[in-house]
Amino acid sequence: MAYSEKLIDHYENPRNIGSLDKNSEDVGTGLVGAPACGDVMKLQIKVGPDGLIEDAKFKTFGCGSAIASSSLVTEWVKGKTIDEAETIKNTDIAKHLALPPVKIHCSVLAEDAIKAAIADYRAKLSVKKDESKEAAE
Amino acid sequence: MNAFNQIRRNDQPIYLDYQATTPMDPRVLEAMMPYFTYKFGNAHSRSHSYGWEAEEGVEKARAQIAKLIGADEKEVIYTSGATESNNLAIKGVADFYKDRRNHIVTTVTEHKCVLDTCRHLEQEGFTVTYLPVQKNGLIDLDVLREAVTDKTVVVSIMAVNNEIGVIQPLAEIGKICRAKGAFFHTDAAQAVGKIPLDVEAMNIDLMSISGHKIYGPKGIGALYVRRKPRVRLAAMIHGGGQERGFRSGTLPTPLCVGIGEACEIAMKEMDAEAKRLTKLRDRMLKGLNAKLTEIYVNGDLEHRIPGNLNISFAHVEGESLMMGIKGLSVSSGSACTSASLEPSYVLRALGVEVEMAHTSLRIGLGRFTTEQEVDTAVAELVHHVTKLREMSPLWEMSQEGIDIKSIEWAAH
Structure with missing residues (x-):
């Protein structure tokens, strides 16, 4: 299969591989996909006190398109607020990497991974708020 | 002189797909x-x-x-x-x-x-x-x-x-x-x-x-x-x-x-060729096993032609591995390489788990395969499997002792 230069670059030089402390309060973790389907993505975001995503890391089991899609989104989310990051669409990822039609699901998975990481972060945040409210009362 | 050199150009990858087709002698x-x-x-x-x-x-x-x-x-x-x-x-x-x-x-x-x-x-x-x-x-x-x-x-x-x-x-x-x-x-x-x-x-x-x-x-x-x-x-x-x-x-x-x-x-050279290929195959398997853990040969090793290996590299998806080993031409049982997006029905029939079928490569050795090519292939495979495992969340979990089957994965 012929892939775009951008895709191959992300596959060969993936950005932001690694893991953040999933137990940390300011880290949101998304784990999506399934081994049986041939792709699993773990995407993590670290949100600073100013509400901006200051770091993002990923690990992906999957084809070259899946690796490239997740590498790309870690670049895109950095410096964004979580509300902004949430607006990233799979179609933007697919377009940027020129994914062939049979690989569109990789970009869908990358979008799901961001959403899952944000949801995890928000859940932690609301627990924290509840706790601080209780403490105030 | 390797007869294959008359056909293969130096800029071409090492051919390890002899079950797909063979060059003409x-x-x-x-x-x-x-x-x-x-x-x-x-x-x-x-x-x-x-x-x-x-x-x-x-x-x-x-x-x-x-x-x-x-x-x-x-x-x-x-x-x-x-x-x-x-x-x-x-x-x-x-x-x-x-x-x-x-x-x-x-x-x-x-x-x-x-x-x-x-x-x-x-x-x-x-x-x-x-x-x-x-x-x-x-x-x-x-x-x-x-x-x-x-x-x-x-x-x-x-x-x-x-x-x-x-x-x-x-x-x-x-x-x-x-x-x-x-x-x-x-x-x-x-x-x-x-x-x-x-x-x-x-x-x-x-x-x-x-x-x-x-x-x-x-x-x-x-x-x-x-x-x-x-x-x-x-x-x-x-x-x-x-x-x-x-x-x-x-x-x-x-x-x-x-x-x-x-x-x-083939009739004249079969016996000698079988011995030579068995040696090369053993060399490849030994080389991979020396540097990589969690690799599994699919199918019986004894009742098998000498020129074939089919290996699952756990936690590394086959197509991404093939993208990495650019100097080698092999094929994969991974779904991502097939038009149907279904992993190999042959491996499934052996009871190989779907996730392991996704990680398989078929490596075919043949008449023009040399020892040097086998060594190059081993080095390239080891390098890329290691690299891809470092970025695999499944490898990370398996290293942490998490049973991947215990996780409720959402099918997509």
């Missing part, structure tokens, strides 16, 4: 050349020397094919390849004997051209039994014995599997078929020239042969059709009645000469 090409040029006659022309010359080439080649499988030359007919041979054997026999017998036995790991032919015959009203295989890829002879009945017209079981290289117990299968009066057809595309085959000793009634899997040309194959006791076939291609009426059409003389020469070379 330069000696085969040499034998064919006159038939492309001055010996261009139609082998069926009876009235002049051009025809006689071509006929001589075609008949010599027929004898070369027959000799390799212990057959008589009158029992070999030319086809366009193993796919046509398989179609003709199974459909031909089924159609001819349909008034008496309407049952076919085959296995779930056959090549698509056998499975699809059987599906077609099911629609025509035949009953087909698809035998399962054991974990090692081999059929259970007791299961076969029970499946064959007095209504079974043909048992079609491949000699060597194209993905995992395992060798089925042909002689035992032949014995069972003969006892029940069913014909035994074997798709031997991956076996001919690689392991000793004898249609008499193995009670084989029909055998499919491919040219391009044995360092011969593409576009030519053969079908062995037993004469004693006679196996009858309904023809699929009608016309001038060539090839005993089984397969009409002017023979492609250069291709016939090519497959014949390929058989002759």
Whole structure:
């Protein structure tokens, strides 16, 4: 299969591989996909006190398109607020990497991974708020 | 000097996909050349020397094919390849004997051209039994014995599997078929020239042969059709009645000469080549095992042709691995490399988990593979498997001792 230069670059030089402390309060973790389907993505975001995503890391089991899609989104989310990051669409990822039609699901998975990481972060945040409210009362 | 250097350019990747196809042996090409040029006659022309010359080439080649499988030359007919041979054997026999017998036995790991032919015959009203295989890829002879009945017209079981290289117990299968009066057809595309085959000793009634899997040309194959006791076939291609009426059409003389020469070379070199390839395969496996953990060979290692390895590299998806090992040409059982997005049905039939099927590579070694190429391949595989595992969340979990099966994955 012929892939775009951008895709191959992300596959060969993936950005932001690694893991953040999933137990940390300011880290949101998304784990999506399934081994049986041939792709699993773990995407993590670290949100600073100013509400901006200051770091993002990923690990992906999957084809070259899946690796490239997740590498790309870690670049895109950095410096964004979580509300902004949430607006990233799979179609933007697919377009940027020129994914062939049979690989569109990789970009869908990358979008799901961001959403899952944000949801995890928000859940932690609301627990924290509840706790601080209780403490105030 | 490596004969392959005459064909392979230095900028091409190392070819490790010998089950897909093989390069033509330069000696085969040499034998064919006159038939492309001055010996261009139609082998069926009876009235002049051009025809006689071509006929001589075609008949010599027929004898070369027959000799390799212990057959008589009158029992070999030319086809366009193993796919046509398989179609003709199974459909031909089924159609001819349909008034008496309407049952076919085959296995779930056959090549698509056998499975699809059987599906077609099911629609025509035949009953087909698809035998399962054991974990090692081999059929259970007791299961076969029970499946064959007095209504079974043909048992079609491949000699060597194209993905995992395992060798089925042909002689035992032949014995069972003969006892029940069913014909035994074997798709031997991956076996001919690689392991000793004898249609008499193995009670084989029909055998499919491919040219391009044995360092011969593409576009030519053969079908062995037993004469004693006679196996009858309904023809699929009608016309001038060539090839005993089984397969009409002017023979492609250069291709016939090519497959014949390929058989002759294979016969002479089989033993030495098998030893050489076994050594190379062991070297590759040893090299990989020395540097990588959690790699698994799919299919039986003992009952296997020397030139095949099928390995699952746990937690590394096959297509991404192939993207990395750019200097190597191999194939994968991963879904991502197939148009259907389904992982290999052969590996699934062995009971290999879907997630492991996604991580498999088929590595095929052959006549022009060198020790140096094997060493380069090992180094490249080790490098990229290690790199991809470092970015695999499944590898991370497995290193942390998390059971991947305990996680509730959302199917997508």
